Amino acid sequence: MHPYSMGYVFASCICGLVLFLLLNVIIYVEAETxxxxxxxxxxxxxxxxxxxxxxxxxxxxxxxxxxxxxxxxxxxxxxxxxxxx
Incomplete structure (x- = not known):
């Protein structure tokens, strides 16, 4: 897959979004203890x-x-x- 193809960019955005949401959940749970x-x-x-x-x-x-x-x-x-x- 070419590094600048639409599929690669889309997959990178989805991975970044999932990582961002996961970190926010971890920070929220830690702050609410x-x-x-x-x-x-x-x-x-x-x-x-x-x-x-x-x-x-x-x-x-x-x-x-x-x-x-x-x-x-x-x-x-x-x-x-x-x-x-």
Whole structure:
């Protein structure tokens, strides 16, 4: 088939259109994924999906307080639990 024949141009346009539509569907599905939410007895935590350098996708929950901040009388002392169960 000659590179500039009508059949070749038509097939190239169809392949390009299919690729374009497929990429749009992938981007739409990725954008519509809701963030992960974990329910704990102290409330709900909302995380986010993070992609590692190797391409692994995982759920991350950042800024979770595990202990009282070391300020005031807690400065230079052993950490204390944030919640007493």
């Amino acid at each position: 809701p963030p992960p939410i974990v329910e704990l007895r102290y409330g709900k935590l909302q995380g986010d999906f993070i992609v590692a350098k190797d391409g692994t996708k995982y759920e991350a929950f950042m800024g979770v307080p595990y202990a009282k901040p070391p300020i005031g009388e807690l400065r230079f002392e052993a950490s204390r639990k944030l919640f007493i169960a």
